[in-house]
Amino acid sequence: MNAHPTxxxxxxxxxxxxxxxxxxxxxxxxxxxxxxxxxxxLRAVVSAAxxxxxxxxxxxxxxxxxxxxxxxxxGPQVVAIExxxxxxxxxxxxxxxxxxxxxxxxxxxxxxxxxxGGAGTLGPTASTPGSxxxxxxxxxxxxxxxxxxxxxxxxxxxxxxxxxxGPAPVGTAEYEAAVADLERLLDQAALDPELxxxxxxxxxxxxxxxxxxxxxxxxxxxxxxxxxxxxxTMQRKIDVLQGAARLARAST
Amino acid sequence: MRSIxxxxxxxxxxxxxxxxxxxxxxxxxxxxxVQPGTRLQLDNxxxxxxxxxWDRAAVRVQGSHPVGTTVDVQPSGSILQIEADRxxxxxxxxxYTLTVPADMAIEVDLVQGNVDVxxxxxxxxxxxxxxxxxxxxxxxxxxxxxxxxxxTVTGARGRVQAETVNQGIELTDIRGDVQAQAVNGxxxxxxxxxxxxxAETVNGSVTYQxxxxxxxxxxxxxxxxxxxxxxxxxxxxxxxxSTFNGTLQTGFPVTLRxxxxxxxxxxxxxxxxxxxxxxxxxxTMSIQRTGQ
Numbered sequence: 001m002n003a004h005p006t007x008x009x010x011x012x013x014x015x016x017x018x019x020x021x022x023x024x025x026x027x028x029x030x031x032x033x034x035x036x037x038x039x040x041x042l043r044a045v046v047s048a049a050x051x052x053x054x055x056x057x058x059x060x061x062x063x064x065x066x067x068x069x070x071x072x073x074x075g076p077q078v079v080a081i082e083x084x085x086x087x088x089x090x091x092x093x094x095x096x097x098x099x100x101x102x103x104x105x106x107x108x109x110x111x112x113x114x115x116x117g118g119a120g121t122l123g124p125t126a127s128t129p130g131s132x133x134x135x136x137x138x139x140x141x142x143x144x145x146x147x148x149x150x151x152x153x154x155x156x157x158x159x160x161x162x163x164x165x166g167p168a169p170v171g172t173a174e175y176e177a178a179v180a181d182l183e184r185l186l187d188q189a190a191l192d193p194e195l196x197x198x199x200x201x202x203x204x205x206x207x208x209x210x211x212x213x214x215x216x217x218x219x220x221x222x223x224x225x226x227x228x229x230x231x232x233t234m235q236r237k238i239d240v241l242q243g244a245a246r247l248a249r250a251s252t
Numbered sequence: 253m254r255s256i257x258x259x260x261x262x263x264x265x266x267x268x269x270x271x272x273x274x275x276x277x278x279x280x281x282x283x284x285x286v287q288p289g290t291r292l293q294l295d296n297x298x299x300x301x302x303x304x305x306w307d308r309a310a311v312r313v314q315g316s317h318p319v320g321t322t323v324d325v326q327p328s329g330s331i332l333q334i335e336a337d338r339x340x341x342x343x344x345x346x347x348y349t350l351t352v353p354a355d356m357a358i359e360v361d362l363v364q365g366n367v368d369v370x371x372x373x374x375x376x377x378x379x380x381x382x383x384x385x386x387x388x389x390x391x392x393x394x395x396x397x398x399x400x401x402x403x404t405v406t407g408a409r410g411r412v413q414a415e416t417v418n419q420g421i422e423l424t425d426i427r428g429d430v431q432a433q434a435v436n437g438x439x440x441x442x443x444x445x446x447x448x449x450x451a452e453t454v455n456g457s458v459t460y461q462x463x464x465x466x467x468x469x470x471x472x473x474x475x476x477x478x479x480x481x482x483x484x485x486x487x488x489x490x491x492x493x494s495t496f497n498g499t500l501q502t503g504f505p506v507t508l509r510x511x512x513x514x515x516x517x518x519x520x521x522x523x524x525x526x527x528x529x530x531x532x533x534x535x536t537m538s539i540q541r542t543g544q
Contacts, residue, residue, distance in 0.1 A: 195381060202435040213475075232452075243397075
């Protein structure tokens with residue numbers, strides 16, 4: 001089998017290859033289950049990021065996170081409706097890892113919104129924390145998010161993501177800020193102390209895994225496994241924080 | 253004299269009430285007829301929930317609750333809702349033993365207490381924040397979530413989605429796809445017959461013993477724990493196995509496709525077919541034959 005055309009897959013997904021190059025990739029994909037799966041995964045991430053961009057009201061409901069995500073210079077941009085134009089999704093592969101985290105952060109924003117009362121209870125106008133401006137309207141669809149979303153089926157996770165241009169992984173500053181926002185949310189909630197302690201201990205377990213993986217990435221920043229492992233572990237932390245935030249809401 | 257007797261009776265009555273409120277529980281036993289297709293929805297803050305089945309189109313609600321608490325058993329359309337009304341405190345336990353039709357879908361939302369379900373042939377959605385979830389049977393989709401509790405399922409015939417944060421997950425004799433996720437606990441999957449299985453934990457081992465379908469997809473991941481995969485001797489699969497500090501052991505002859513510095517491997521067992529992904533940052537990944 002020919003070498004895996006990893007560097008061409010982004011252009012392949014964006015339909016930017018020459019006919020000859022595309023035919024070559026098609027031929028490879030028909031014989032290589034790994035690359036075919038990778039293309040499917042990448043398309044899923046692109047699709048998720050694209051759909052994310054179509055729902056700016058969700059972001060607007062959590063301005064703290066939205067502000068941090070908006071200035072991203074790499075990866076999928078979160079843009080205001082008026083400035084949005086037909087988006088061109090040409091990812092370098094590292095940005096796909098960031099995209100997967102960005103998708104997770106959308107859910108994190110949804111959790112904030114749910115904690116404030118949920119779509120069904122939001123009035124015509126409401127204020128958002130840290131913002132003087134009212135938001136109008138509500139969500140078009142109820143928010144389920146997190147584990148509920150997985151009820152629909154067991155999805156194969158995005159795999160085969162690699163860093164092509166250096167070790168700066170997955171929008172770290174934005175991620176850390178989003179985690180801090182969720183943690184502040186927990187601090188404000190009246191969670192049972194024993195439960196809070198258990199959540200903190202498990203977050204520490206996840207943090208240790210993230211630290212170890214980041215250390216490993218210093219040795220080998222292009223490693224596919226390490227990058228995907230880091231992304232999935234970071235997302236796991238978001239998942240746990242989201243779950244805790246839901247509990248905080250349920251407990252009040 | 254008469255007023256003294258009245259006062260004494262009043263004090264005695266109050267004493268009884270206070271005593272009851274402090275320690276005594278009220279027993280309940282009600283049976284409600286239900287239409288086929290009715291779903292059970294139970295919300296409880298504190299107290300164990302036990303669910304068994306029978307062949308009647310009815311739900312029997314037994315249990316105990318403190319004086320002053322009332323338990324509402326409210327049929328509403330296709331839902332039978334059960335919820336305790338506890339003026340003053342959520343900390344008074346309300347324990348339930350329910351007997352339901354075997355094909356009744358179940359939804360239990362519990363903050364503190366164990367949930368034990370047996371005999372059902374329906375789907376369920378069970379959440380317990382502080383408590384174990386134990387299920388024997390079940391079908392359709394079983395969604396089981398806990399924060400500080402172990403999730404145990406035996407004999408389900410449907411898709412199982414189990415999640416816990418601070419304990420383990422043990423699934424046995426499952427015919428249906430499986431998704432299991434923990435943070436600080438091990439995941440043990442035995443007797444699984446499924447085309448899609450995903451098991452992921454951060455701090456614990458993952459064990460899988462079960463079928464490997466030629467068109468199946470299986471993913472097992474841990475950061476700190478090992479991965480132990482046992483599959484039939486005649487199974488075929490394309491593996492990717494990744495680690496940073498760990499090792500890979502296999503009892504199968506393999507055809508190595510790619511390897512990277514002893515950390516990432518791609519290889520084929522048998523004639524290929526299934527897609528299996530193994531990941532352990534720090535642990536040993538082991539692939540063994542059934543019976544080995």
